[in-house]
Amino acid sequence: MKKILLPTSTAGSLPKPSWLAEPEKLWSAWKLQDQELTDGKLDALRLSLHEQQQAGIDIVSDGEQTRQHFVTTFIEHLSGVDFEKRETVRIRNRYDASVPSVVGDVAREKPVFVEDAKFLRSLTDQPIKWALPGPMTMIDTLYDGHYKSREKLAWEFAKILNQEARELEAAGVDIIQFDEPAFNVFFDEVNDWGVATLERALEGLKCETAVHICYGYGIKANTDWKKTLGSEWRQYEEAFPKLQQSKIDIVSLECQNSRVPMDLIELIRGKKVMVGAIDVATNQIETPEEVANTLRKALQFVDADKLYPSTNCGMAPLSREVARGKLNALSAGAEIIRKELSA
Ligand SMILES: [Zn+2]
Numbered sequence: 001m002k003k004i005l006l007p008t009s010t011a012g013s014l015p016k017p018s019w020l021a022e023p024e025k026l027w028s029a030w031k032l033q034d035q036e037l038t039d040g041k042l043d044a045l046r047l048s049l050h051e052q053q054q055a056g057i058d059i060v061s062d063g064e065q066t067r068q069h070f071v072t073t074f075i076e077h078l079s080g081v082d083f084e085k086r087e088t089v090r091i092r093n094r095y096d097a098s099v100p101s102v103v104g105d106v107a108r109e110k111p112v113f114v115e116d117a118k119f120l121r122s123l124t125d126q127p128i129k130w131a132l133p134g135p136m137t138m139i140d141t142l143y144d145g146h147y148k149s150r151e152k153l154a155w156e157f158a159k160i161l162n163q164e165a166r167e168l169e170a171a172g173v174d175i176i177q178f179d180e181p182a183f184n185v186f187f188d189e190v191n192d193w194g195v196a197t198l199e200r201a202l203e204g205l206k207c208e209t210a211v212h213i214c215y216g217y218g219i220k221a222n223t224d225w226k227k228t229l230g231s232e233w234r235q236y237e238e239a240f241p242k243l244q245q246s247k248i249d250i251v252s253l254e255c256q257n258s259r260v261p262m263d264l265i266e267l268i269r270g271k272k273v274m275v276g277a278i279d280v281a282t283n284q285i286e287t288p289e290e291v292a293n294t295l296r297k298a299l300q301f302v303d304a305d306k307l308y309p310s311t312n313c314g315m316a317p318l319s320r321e322v323a324r325g326k327l328n329a330l331s332a333g334a335e336i337i338r339k340e341l342s343a
Contacts, residue, residue: 007058012131013314014063041066055327080106087143095221121172134180135197158200177210187238210250218281240267254312265301276312285325291333
Protein backbone atom coordinates (compact mmCIF):
# COMPACT_ATOMS: atom_id res chain seq x y z
CA MET A 1 0.00 0.00 0.00
CA LYS A 2 1.44 3.37 -1.04
CA LYS A 3 2.10 5.51 2.02
CA ILE A 4 -0.20 8.52 2.17
CA LEU A 5 -0.31 10.79 5.21
CA LEU A 6 -3.77 10.78 6.86
CA PRO A 7 -5.41 8.40 4.36
CA THR A 8 -9.19 8.95 4.33
CA SER A 9 -11.82 6.22 4.25
CA THR A 10 -15.42 5.59 5.32
CA ALA A 11 -16.60 3.22 8.04
CA GLY A 12 -18.34 1.17 5.36
CA SER A 13 -21.80 1.63 3.94
CA LEU A 14 -22.84 4.41 1.58
CA PRO A 15 -26.35 5.26 0.32
CA LYS A 16 -27.73 3.13 -2.50
CA PRO A 17 -29.22 4.63 -5.68
CA SER A 18 -33.04 4.90 -5.49
CA TRP A 19 -33.44 2.57 -8.50
CA LEU A 20 -31.79 -0.23 -6.51
CA ALA A 21 -33.36 0.11 -3.06
CA GLU A 22 -35.66 2.49 -1.21
CA PRO A 23 -33.38 5.35 -0.10
CA GLU A 24 -32.70 6.71 3.40
CA LYS A 25 -33.72 3.48 5.10
CA LEU A 26 -32.01 0.54 6.86
CA TRP A 27 -32.92 -3.00 5.72
CA SER A 28 -34.40 -1.35 2.64
CA ALA A 29 -35.98 -3.84 0.20
CA TRP A 30 -34.45 -4.35 -3.25
CA LYS A 31 -36.38 -2.85 -6.15
CA LEU A 32 -34.97 -5.25 -8.78
CA GLN A 33 -35.06 -9.03 -9.15
CA ASP A 34 -32.99 -11.92 -10.45
CA GLN A 35 -30.34 -10.99 -13.05
CA GLU A 36 -31.40 -7.33 -13.02
CA LEU A 37 -30.72 -7.25 -9.28
CA THR A 38 -27.33 -8.93 -9.67
CA ASP A 39 -26.32 -6.47 -12.39
CA GLY A 40 -27.86 -3.51 -10.56
CA LYS A 41 -25.84 -4.20 -7.40
CA LEU A 42 -22.59 -4.18 -9.38
CA ASP A 43 -23.55 -0.98 -11.19
CA ALA A 44 -24.26 0.60 -7.80
CA LEU A 45 -20.87 -0.58 -6.54
CA ARG A 46 -19.26 1.11 -9.57
CA LEU A 47 -21.13 4.34 -8.80
CA SER A 48 -20.25 4.22 -5.14
CA LEU A 49 -16.56 3.79 -5.97
CA HIS A 50 -16.79 6.68 -8.43
CA GLU A 51 -18.33 8.96 -5.79
CA GLN A 52 -15.58 8.09 -3.30
CA GLN A 53 -12.96 8.80 -5.95
CA GLN A 54 -14.59 12.11 -6.94
CA ALA A 55 -14.44 13.13 -3.30
CA GLY A 56 -10.76 12.20 -3.09
CA ILE A 57 -11.17 9.31 -0.60
CA ASP A 58 -7.86 7.42 -0.35
CA ILE A 59 -8.91 3.97 0.89
CA VAL A 60 -12.03 3.00 -1.03
CA SER A 61 -14.72 0.38 -0.43
CA ASP A 62 -17.73 -1.21 -2.12
CA GLY A 63 -20.02 1.14 -0.14
CA GLU A 64 -21.78 -2.12 0.87
CA GLN A 65 -23.93 -1.78 -2.26
CA THR A 66 -24.47 -5.53 -2.66
CA ARG A 67 -25.81 -6.07 0.86
CA GLN A 68 -29.11 -5.21 2.43
CA HIS A 69 -27.65 -4.99 5.94
CA PHE A 70 -24.13 -5.28 7.34
CA VAL A 71 -24.92 -8.27 9.56
CA THR A 72 -27.99 -9.96 8.08
CA THR A 73 -26.70 -10.32 4.53
CA PHE A 74 -23.61 -12.21 5.68
CA ILE A 75 -25.71 -14.54 7.86
CA GLU A 76 -28.16 -15.18 4.99
CA HIS A 77 -25.36 -16.94 3.13
CA LEU A 78 -24.69 -19.43 5.93
CA SER A 79 -26.31 -22.78 6.57
CA GLY A 80 -27.71 -23.57 10.02
CA VAL A 81 -29.76 -20.37 10.22
CA ASP A 82 -33.48 -20.40 9.43
CA PHE A 83 -34.75 -17.05 8.15
CA GLU A 84 -38.40 -18.24 8.18
CA LYS A 85 -38.27 -19.14 11.88
CA ARG A 86 -38.14 -15.71 13.48
CA GLU A 87 -37.97 -14.73 17.14
CA THR A 88 -37.99 -11.31 18.79
CA VAL A 89 -34.78 -10.41 20.63
CA ARG A 90 -33.26 -7.24 22.10
CA ILE A 91 -30.49 -5.94 19.84
CA ARG A 92 -27.55 -4.62 21.87
CA ASN A 93 -29.89 -4.28 24.90
CA ARG A 94 -31.54 -1.40 23.03
CA TYR A 95 -34.43 -2.30 20.75
CA ASP A 96 -36.54 -5.33 19.84
CA ALA A 97 -36.20 -6.85 16.42
CA SER A 98 -37.54 -9.94 14.72
CA VAL A 99 -34.48 -12.00 13.86
CA PRO A 100 -33.73 -15.41 12.28
CA SER A 101 -33.01 -18.52 14.37
CA VAL A 102 -29.94 -20.73 14.58
CA VAL A 103 -31.39 -24.22 14.07
CA GLY A 104 -28.28 -26.34 13.36
CA ASP A 105 -24.50 -26.20 13.05
CA VAL A 106 -23.54 -22.98 11.25
CA ALA A 107 -21.29 -23.22 8.18
CA ARG A 108 -20.21 -21.19 5.16
CA GLU A 109 -20.85 -23.44 2.20
CA LYS A 110 -19.61 -20.92 -0.34
CA PRO A 111 -17.88 -17.53 -0.35
CA VAL A 112 -20.14 -14.59 0.50
CA PHE A 113 -18.46 -11.39 -0.79
CA VAL A 114 -15.38 -12.71 -2.58
CA GLU A 115 -16.70 -12.17 -6.13
CA ASP A 116 -17.79 -8.63 -5.22
CA ALA A 117 -14.33 -7.93 -3.80
CA LYS A 118 -12.65 -9.21 -6.98
CA PHE A 119 -14.93 -6.91 -8.96
CA LEU A 120 -13.98 -3.88 -6.85
CA ARG A 121 -10.30 -4.88 -7.13
CA SER A 122 -10.62 -4.95 -10.93
CA LEU A 123 -11.92 -1.36 -10.96
CA THR A 124 -9.19 0.41 -9.00
CA ASP A 125 -5.53 0.35 -7.99
CA GLN A 126 -6.28 2.30 -4.80
CA PRO A 127 -6.11 0.48 -1.46
CA ILE A 128 -9.43 -1.21 -0.71
CA LYS A 129 -11.07 -1.97 2.60
CA TRP A 130 -13.74 -4.63 3.07
CA ALA A 131 -16.11 -4.74 6.05
CA LEU A 132 -17.44 -7.91 7.66
CA PRO A 133 -19.56 -8.18 10.80
CA GLY A 134 -17.66 -9.24 13.92
CA PRO A 135 -18.52 -12.47 15.78
CA MET A 136 -20.11 -10.78 18.81
CA THR A 137 -22.27 -8.46 16.71
CA MET A 138 -23.40 -11.45 14.62
CA ILE A 139 -24.63 -13.47 17.60
CA ASP A 140 -26.44 -10.43 18.92
CA THR A 141 -28.56 -10.24 15.75
CA LEU A 142 -29.88 -13.83 16.02
CA TYR A 143 -31.97 -16.13 18.17
CA ASP A 144 -29.92 -19.21 19.07
CA GLY A 145 -31.96 -22.32 19.86
CA HIS A 146 -29.12 -24.69 18.87
CA TYR A 147 -25.82 -23.93 20.62
CA LYS A 148 -27.62 -22.12 23.46
CA SER A 149 -24.34 -20.37 24.27
CA ARG A 150 -23.38 -16.92 23.00
CA GLU A 151 -19.71 -17.73 23.39
CA LYS A 152 -19.87 -21.05 21.54
CA LEU A 153 -21.76 -19.50 18.63
CA ALA A 154 -19.27 -16.60 18.52
CA TRP A 155 -16.35 -19.06 18.14
CA GLU A 156 -18.20 -20.82 15.30
CA PHE A 157 -18.80 -17.50 13.52
CA ALA A 158 -15.17 -16.51 14.06
CA LYS A 159 -14.06 -19.66 12.17
CA ILE A 160 -16.44 -18.86 9.32
CA LEU A 161 -15.34 -15.21 9.18
CA ASN A 162 -11.73 -16.34 9.01
CA GLN A 163 -12.49 -18.51 5.95
CA GLU A 164 -14.14 -15.53 4.25
CA ALA A 165 -11.38 -13.10 5.30
CA ARG A 166 -8.61 -15.32 3.90
CA GLU A 167 -10.38 -15.42 0.53
CA LEU A 168 -10.96 -11.66 0.57
CA GLU A 169 -7.24 -11.21 1.21
CA ALA A 170 -6.44 -13.50 -1.72
CA ALA A 171 -8.83 -11.41 -3.87
CA GLY A 172 -6.61 -8.39 -3.20
CA VAL A 173 -8.32 -6.63 -0.30
CA ASP A 174 -5.79 -4.46 1.59
CA ILE A 175 -7.69 -3.95 4.85
CA ILE A 176 -10.30 -6.28 6.31
CA GLN A 177 -12.54 -4.61 8.89
CA PHE A 178 -14.74 -6.33 11.44
CA ASP A 179 -17.73 -4.32 12.67
CA GLU A 180 -18.20 -4.78 16.42
CA PRO A 181 -20.66 -2.16 17.76
CA ALA A 182 -21.54 -4.85 20.34
CA PHE A 183 -18.13 -4.17 21.97
CA ASN A 184 -19.64 -0.94 23.29
CA VAL A 185 -22.37 -2.80 25.17
CA PHE A 186 -21.32 -6.20 26.54
CA PHE A 187 -18.17 -5.31 28.46
CA ASP A 188 -17.73 -8.55 30.43
CA GLU A 189 -18.16 -10.67 27.32
CA VAL A 190 -15.77 -8.46 25.35
CA ASN A 191 -13.06 -9.16 27.87
CA ASP A 192 -13.95 -12.83 28.48
CA TRP A 193 -14.12 -13.94 24.85
CA GLY A 194 -15.10 -11.04 22.52
CA VAL A 195 -11.58 -9.90 21.65
CA ALA A 196 -10.40 -13.54 21.55
CA THR A 197 -13.04 -14.50 18.97
CA LEU A 198 -12.15 -11.39 16.95
CA GLU A 199 -8.51 -12.53 16.90
CA ARG A 200 -9.65 -15.98 15.78
CA ALA A 201 -11.44 -14.29 12.84
CA LEU A 202 -8.20 -12.63 11.69
CA GLU A 203 -5.89 -15.59 12.32
CA GLY A 204 -3.25 -16.05 9.61
CA LEU A 205 -4.10 -12.87 7.69
CA LYS A 206 -1.19 -10.90 6.27
CA CYS A 207 -3.24 -7.91 5.12
CA GLU A 208 -4.10 -5.15 7.56
CA THR A 209 -7.03 -5.71 9.91
CA ALA A 210 -9.40 -3.25 11.56
CA VAL A 211 -12.17 -3.33 14.14
CA HIS A 212 -14.95 -0.73 13.92
CA ILE A 213 -16.61 0.12 17.23
CA CYS A 214 -19.30 2.78 17.14
CA TYR A 215 -22.52 3.93 18.75
CA GLY A 216 -24.55 2.76 15.75
CA TYR A 217 -26.30 4.16 12.72
CA GLY A 218 -28.17 7.44 13.13
CA ILE A 219 -31.51 5.68 13.76
CA LYS A 220 -33.88 6.72 16.56
CA ALA A 221 -33.21 3.70 18.84
CA ASN A 222 -29.52 4.65 18.82
CA THR A 223 -29.88 8.41 19.20
CA ASP A 224 -32.34 7.84 22.10
CA TRP A 225 -29.83 5.48 23.74
CA LYS A 226 -27.04 8.04 23.37
CA LYS A 227 -29.15 10.55 25.31
CA THR A 228 -29.02 8.19 28.33
CA LEU A 229 -25.23 7.88 28.34
CA GLY A 230 -24.50 11.08 30.26
CA SER A 231 -21.96 13.80 29.63
CA GLU A 232 -18.95 11.53 29.06
CA TRP A 233 -19.10 8.37 26.98
CA ARG A 234 -16.46 6.08 28.48
CA GLN A 235 -17.60 2.80 26.87
CA TYR A 236 -14.36 2.49 24.85
CA GLU A 237 -12.41 2.37 28.08
CA GLU A 238 -13.71 -1.16 28.74
CA ALA A 239 -12.43 -2.84 25.58
CA PHE A 240 -9.36 -0.72 24.79
CA PRO A 241 -6.80 -2.33 27.14
CA LYS A 242 -7.53 -5.77 25.67
CA LEU A 243 -7.55 -4.40 22.11
CA GLN A 244 -4.23 -2.68 22.71
CA GLN A 245 -2.77 -6.12 23.52
CA SER A 246 -4.48 -7.79 20.55
CA LYS A 247 -3.18 -8.45 17.04
CA ILE A 248 -5.63 -6.03 15.41
CA ASP A 249 -3.83 -3.27 13.42
CA ILE A 250 -6.47 -0.52 13.26
CA VAL A 251 -9.26 0.61 15.59
CA SER A 252 -12.12 2.60 14.02
CA LEU A 253 -13.92 4.98 16.37
CA GLU A 254 -16.82 7.44 16.61
CA CYS A 255 -15.45 10.87 17.55
CA GLN A 256 -17.36 13.63 15.68
CA ASN A 257 -20.09 15.22 17.85
CA SER A 258 -19.70 12.36 20.30
CA ARG A 259 -19.06 12.70 24.01
CA VAL A 260 -16.17 10.27 23.89
CA PRO A 261 -13.25 11.83 25.80
CA MET A 262 -10.48 11.95 23.20
CA ASP A 263 -7.80 10.98 25.75
CA LEU A 264 -9.23 7.43 25.82
CA ILE A 265 -7.33 6.93 22.55
CA GLU A 266 -4.17 6.90 24.67
CA LEU A 267 -5.27 3.43 25.85
CA ILE A 268 -4.68 1.97 22.37
CA ARG A 269 -1.29 3.65 21.87
CA GLY A 270 0.59 1.86 19.09
CA LYS A 271 -2.50 1.01 17.07
CA LYS A 272 -3.56 2.88 13.95
CA VAL A 273 -6.74 4.80 14.68
CA MET A 274 -9.54 5.51 12.23
CA VAL A 275 -10.92 8.67 13.76
CA GLY A 276 -14.59 9.30 12.98
CA ALA A 277 -14.63 12.96 11.96
CA ILE A 278 -18.02 12.83 10.21
CA ASP A 279 -21.28 12.51 12.18
CA VAL A 280 -23.64 10.10 10.40
CA ALA A 281 -26.62 10.92 12.64
CA THR A 282 -27.28 14.35 11.15
CA ASN A 283 -27.90 15.77 7.68
CA GLN A 284 -25.80 18.78 8.63
CA ILE A 285 -22.65 18.63 6.51
CA GLU A 286 -19.48 19.31 8.49
CA THR A 287 -17.25 22.16 7.37
CA PRO A 288 -13.68 21.16 6.52
CA GLU A 289 -12.58 23.16 9.58
CA GLU A 290 -14.87 21.12 11.87
CA VAL A 291 -13.33 17.93 10.50
CA ALA A 292 -9.85 19.38 10.97
CA ASN A 293 -10.67 20.32 14.59
CA THR A 294 -11.56 16.73 15.45
CA LEU A 295 -8.41 15.43 13.77
CA ARG A 296 -6.29 18.00 15.63
CA LYS A 297 -7.73 16.83 18.96
CA ALA A 298 -7.03 13.20 18.05
CA LEU A 299 -3.44 14.06 17.10
CA GLN A 300 -2.73 14.72 20.79
CA PHE A 301 -3.16 10.98 21.40
CA VAL A 302 -2.20 9.28 18.13
CA ASP A 303 0.90 9.76 15.99
CA ALA A 304 0.25 11.40 12.63
CA ASP A 305 1.43 8.34 10.68
CA LYS A 306 -1.18 6.27 12.51
CA LEU A 307 -4.15 8.61 12.09
CA TYR A 308 -6.76 7.58 9.49
CA PRO A 309 -9.57 10.17 9.08
CA SER A 310 -12.91 8.43 8.63
CA THR A 311 -16.65 8.59 9.33
CA ASN A 312 -18.31 7.76 12.67
CA CYS A 313 -20.22 4.88 11.11
CA GLY A 314 -21.85 3.87 7.82
CA MET A 315 -23.81 6.42 5.79
CA ALA A 316 -26.40 4.02 4.28
CA PRO A 317 -29.42 5.79 5.83
CA LEU A 318 -28.41 9.27 4.52
CA SER A 319 -29.32 10.81 1.17
CA ARG A 320 -26.69 10.50 -1.54
CA GLU A 321 -26.36 14.27 -1.70
CA VAL A 322 -25.64 14.58 2.02
CA ALA A 323 -23.21 11.64 1.90
CA ARG A 324 -21.33 13.24 -1.01
CA GLY A 325 -21.09 16.51 0.91
CA LYS A 326 -19.72 14.66 3.93
CA LEU A 327 -17.13 12.77 1.86
CA ASN A 328 -15.94 16.05 0.40
CA ALA A 329 -15.72 17.62 3.86
CA LEU A 330 -13.69 14.65 5.12
CA SER A 331 -11.17 15.02 2.30
CA ALA A 332 -10.93 18.79 2.68
CA GLY A 333 -10.53 18.55 6.47
CA ALA A 334 -7.77 15.96 6.17
CA GLU A 335 -6.01 18.18 3.62
CA ILE A 336 -6.00 21.10 6.10
CA ILE A 337 -4.15 18.94 8.64
CA ARG A 338 -1.75 17.50 6.06
CA LYS A 339 -0.75 21.08 5.19
CA GLU A 340 -0.31 21.97 8.86
CA LEU A 341 1.85 18.89 9.45
CA SER A 342 4.09 19.62 6.47
CA ALA A 343 4.46 23.32 7.29
ZN1 LIG B 1 -20.72 1.79 12.95
